[in-house]
Amino acid sequence: MAEIQPVCGWRYNAELSADIDAYVSPLFDVVSTKQREALYRNPFNSIHLSVPRGPDPAAEALRRLKEWKQQGVLKQDDLPGIYAYYQYFRLPGTPHREYCRKGFMCHIRAYDWAENVVLRHENTLPTSVNDRAELLACTEFQTSATHGLYRDDTFELERYLDEAMQDPLYQTEEDYQGARDVLAVIQDARVIRRFQEVLASRQVILADGHHRYEGSLVYRQARMLADPENTGNEPWHFHLMYLTNSAADDLRILPTHRLLLELPGQTSDEEFLKQLARYFTVLPKDDAYDLPELIAGKTWAFGLYLDGKAYKLRLKPEVHSQLTWDTTPEVKALDLTVLHYFVLERVLGIAGPDAQRQWTGIAYVRNFSECLTRVDRGEARAAFITNEVTMDEVERVCHSGAVMPPKSTFFYPKTIGGFLFTSIRDDENQNAFQTTLTPGL
Incomplete structure (x- = not known):
């Protein structure tokens, strides 16, 4: 199903790559203001391409990109390949275990959602999609890979990835989230063909990067309209993606908790608890x-953390049938759907997923302690602590054709920007090696 292609990657030159930590950056949607300002002070940090600023950010990114190419700050690899990308990390609660998420970066055909090859699990915001599409149209350069998931219970491709990692190109000491990132490349045509054959029989679930992926779709559609005679093999038909095996135990999803910044109207804490008790068993905890x-x-x-007091909530099983949203059974079964329906809609009156997505009275926080602190400081009225979504739930929802509530998943760690760039310009993608590796040829 999924067509992938090797790429002639663009990377920082050898001198800069020796200090790669100084040039990588967080993804555009997880960059804090403080982080941004520190990164912008480095004139060669990748944030200048991924999150450009100025009166015309996209034009500024293009100007800087041209300058970096001319000065040799970025250089293109001579041969195309598939780039092995490993992330080593630890999790709170299990500090003695080091995880390693194994994957690889390549180009994947930018499939429309209706083609049912790349599957999504969340909706996007049009403004963010348009920003990404405008940047791509201006620069024709991809600065960070989106994260996709394929399933292979035989773990066939990991053997080739492990072999490539014996001779890495470079690695970070520790990125902004505490992970160690390592990059290697596979340029063996026989091995690359096997990667293509494995992916050709599989669907891909988009884990992270829905806005960037959809930006590629918008740009591709515009190019197709402008060139009706296109062959379908032009580089702008493809998108940079980091692919990992969803069968791996080192694929981790962390919970995202909900902070209620306000309670609509003049709702008191006592009234809020009383309303919750219509749907949940509410047990005070010490x-x-x-x-x-x-x-x-x-x-x-x-x-639930409310006014310095803790409670355990569990939905009364008999009330679940009242969940009337027009969605699939797989989505209705999710914890977060239950939370958004029975708390936000039925108790607080924020009716429907669209209204909830736009409501400014909610914040999404991954750090558990931060939730409690912000309630104690009076920055929020209440915190709802949630379990993580499982990979099995993600797969079932995606295959049902539906989407989850907003901020349902937080795949950890995030990929980083600046580790590998790719171009979708025609004159930077001319190589016989790539065009002879199309699956089925």
Whole structure:
């Protein structure tokens, strides 16, 4: 199903690559203001291409890109390849275990959602998609890979990736999230063909980067309209993606908790608890820091922190049938769907997914302690502590053709920008090696 192609990657020159930590950057949608300002002070940091600023940000990115190419700051690899990308990391609670998420970066055909090859699990915001499409149209340069998932229970491709990692191109000491990132390349035509054959029989679930991927779709559609005689093999038909195996245990999804910044109207804490009790069993608990453990592995269970007091909430099974949103059974079964429907809609009156997505009274926070602190400081009225979404739930929802509530998944760690760039310009993608590796030829 999925067509992938090797790429002639663009990378920082050998001198700069020796200090690659100074030039990589977080993804555009997870960059804090403080992080941005520190990164912008480095004139060669990749953030200048991925999150450009100025009166015309896209034009500024193009100006800088041309300058970097002319000065040799960025150089294109001579041969196309598939780039192995490993991320080593640890998680809170298991500090003695080092995980390693194994994957590879390549170009994948930018399939429309209706083609059912690349599957999404969340909706996008048009303004963010348009920003990404405008930047791509101006620069024809991809600065960070989106994250896609394929499933291979035999783990065939990991053997080739492990071999490539014996001779890495470079690695970070520690990126902004505490992970160590390592890059290597596979340029063996026989091995690359096998990667293509494996992916040709599989669908891909988009884990991260929905806006960037959809930006590629928008740009591709514009180019197709401008050139009706296109062959379908032009480089702008393709998108840079980091592909990992969803069968791997080192693929981690972290929970994203919900902070209620306000309670609509003049709702008191007592009234809020009373309304919740219509749908949930509400049990007071002594210590808020026990909440993650108390709800772990339990369906439709949540922690609530309200006015310095902790509660365990669990939906009354008999009320689940009241969930009337027009979506699939797979989505209705999710903890977060239950939370958004019975708390945000039924208790708080924020009716429907669209209204909830636009409501400014909610914040999405990944750090558990931060949730409690912000309630204690009066920055939020309440915190709902959630379990993580499982990979099985992601797959079932995607295959059902539906999407999850906003901010349902946080795949950890995030990929970084600046580790590998790719071009979709015609004059920077001319090589017989790539065009002879189309699956089925």
